[in-house]
Amino acid sequence: MAEEKYPINIWINEERYQKLQEAGLADMCEEMLAGLKVLRVYANEEQKDKILKVFPTAKFDASTTKSIELLPREVKDKIFDKIVEKRSVDILDEFLADY
Amino acid sequence: MAEIGHGGKEIVERILSPGEAAEKIKGLTQVPIRAQIANEVIGLAYGFFCPLEGFMGKADVDSVCKNMRLANGAVWSIPILFDLSEAEISDYGIKEGDSIVLTYQGNPMALFEVEEIFEYDKKEMCQATFGTTEERHPGCARTYEYKDKFLGGKITLLTEPKINPPFDPYFLPPLKMRKAIKEKGWERTVVHQTRNVPHTGHEWLMKGAWLQTYGELPIEKPLVGVIVNAIIGAKRKGDYIDEAIILTHDELRKAGYFGDHNHLTSLTFWDMRYAGPKEAIFHAALRTNLGITHHMYGRDHAGVGDYYGTYEAHHLLASVKDDLKITPVYSMNWLYCPHCGEVTSEGLCNHRDEWQKFSGTLIRSIVMDGVKPPRLIFRPEVFDLVMECAEKYGFGSPFVTDEYLEKRTPVFTIPPLSA
Ligand SMILES: [Zn+2]
Numbered sequence: 001m002a003e004e005k006y007p008i009n010i011w012i013n014e015e016r017y018q019k020l021q022e023a024g025l026a027d028m029c030e031e032m033l034a035g036l037k038v039l040r041v042y043a044n045e046e047q048k049d050k051i052l053k054v055f056p057t058a059k060f061d062a063s064t065t066k067s068i069e070l071l072p073r074e075v076k077d078k079i080f081d082k083i084v085e086k087r088s089v090d091i092l093d094e095f096l097a098d099y
Numbered sequence: 100m101a102e103i104g105h106g107g108k109e110i111v112e113r114i115l116s117p118g119e120a121a122e123k124i125k126g127l128t129q130v131p132i133r134a135q136i137a138n139e140v141i142g143l144a145y146g147f148f149c150p151l152e153g154f155m156g157k158a159d160v161d162s163v164c165k166n167m168r169l170a171n172g173a174v175w176s177i178p179i180l181f182d183l184s185e186a187e188i189s190d191y192g193i194k195e196g197d198s199i200v201l202t203y204q205g206n207p208m209a210l211f212e213v214e215e216i217f218e219y220d221k222k223e224m225c226q227a228t229f230g231t232t233e234e235r236h237p238g239c240a241r242t243y244e245y246k247d248k249f250l251g252g253k254i255t256l257l258t259e260p261k262i263n264p265p266f267d268p269y270f271l272p273p274l275k276m277r278k279a280i281k282e283k284g285w286e287r288t289v290v291h292q293t294r295n296v297p298h299t300g301h302e303w304l305m306k307g308a309w310l311q312t313y314g315e316l317p318i319e320k321p322l323v324g325v326i327v328n329a330i331i332g333a334k335r336k337g338d339y340i341d342e343a344i345i346l347t348h349d350e351l352r353k354a355g356y357f358g359d360h361n362h363l364t365s366l367t368f369w370d371m372r373y374a375g376p377k378e379a380i381f382h383a384a385l386r387t388n389l390g391i392t393h394h395m396y397g398r399d400h401a402g403v404g405d406y407y408g409t410y411e412a413h414h415l416l417a418s419v420k421d422d423l424k425i426t427p428v429y430s431m432n433w434l435y436c437p438h439c440g441e442v443t444s445e446g447l448c449n450h451r452d453e454w455q456k457f458s459g460t461l462i463r464s465i466v467m468d469g470v471k472p473p474r475l476i477f478r479p480e481v482f483d484l485v486m487e488c489a490e491k492y493g494f495g496s497p498f499v500t501d502e503y504l505e506k507r508t509p510v511f512t513i514p515p516l517s518a
Contacts, residue, residue, distance in 0.1 A: 010468070034440075036476075061461065
């Protein structure tokens, strides 16, 4: 069985979209829910558990979306900046190494 | 014509006139109560909890735990208890047969005719009500916090609570609600139980239930109404603030997603027990008393964690359907399908690989990231109102914070007795 992957949705507000455009990364966005731009960073089981432990406000929506939600805005900004820096969404290990 | 409530009993408001109240309480011992009990005093006195007229005695508690019925045979699923410690009972000098005055916010609220003082095994109560004795279940935790003695007896309000703005228009106790339904001309009504700000998934749950309820009725004039009944009670940090919940539901009507002809927002005071199937039965009794004919039940109704099976509440409702006067309406989830380009029911659309499910939590995360959700998912009028409520009532946040808990205007206040 393939390993379960749990997305963190980084919703793209205007400020984030501008940064992506400046970095030439606007194409990285997916579109969801009738017009929302989003970057999806996927966590494995172990990363998910660490995130929920390190950021107590975070919630895993087990019943509906199977995604990790309610991370503080600042934390998501940091994840976002990392994505821009690395030009990839595969940054979670590196991001979590600081915690 | 008598208004008959749950259990076949006539709904009678138990409220004294001001003059009578002042006379009745002279010389009686005053006992302050906490918010949960004040909520339940209101539930008992206005007939929300009909056929109950007061806090339960031991025979009722025992029968509820063992048979999910009151001692008189009416279906009932959750014990309604008044607790005190042994020391408090002796300090106040309360004996069976005494009448005492319950005070809230420093003012006399209700007359309590103490018929019985008893004990009951809390674990047994938890097992019967919640299907578990685990302390991490919020309903069990609440039960274990009860003091060790219970007082049963009739409750009568000494004064009507003053419902503070913006909640005042939404307090429609059973007799008032039944009158409102008659005035609307609705032959059937379907209730939506909520503690949430509505996204379009909720909106479509209500619209779907309205269609289900309409059934074979003629369509020449509007005969079916959706009644939103928000549960107002204990708040947890991170919940939407009460003001946002009630006002945004009404906004769906005001902004035209519903209208006066098919939608009414109301509230009930109650601290959620998260009893899943048992809470579903309790909701059926409550809404029967409100004069509502149909009740929406989704998956894992009023559940918490993974304590209850997805359809367990539906099965329990089916097992007592002959004793309930309200008809359950079961709802499938609604989701966004990019292929259909619309919010659709998972019972209808078959583009399963493309489905995008959304939840209140997901919408909160969108809002927290500073993004306005698309109107197909979250109505712009609702979004704007949530933001307005944050400023006006939430000390900057639409979600419950410590500051909100400390400084909010209470939903109701008990005015001093005017003699
Ligand atoms: Zn579809």
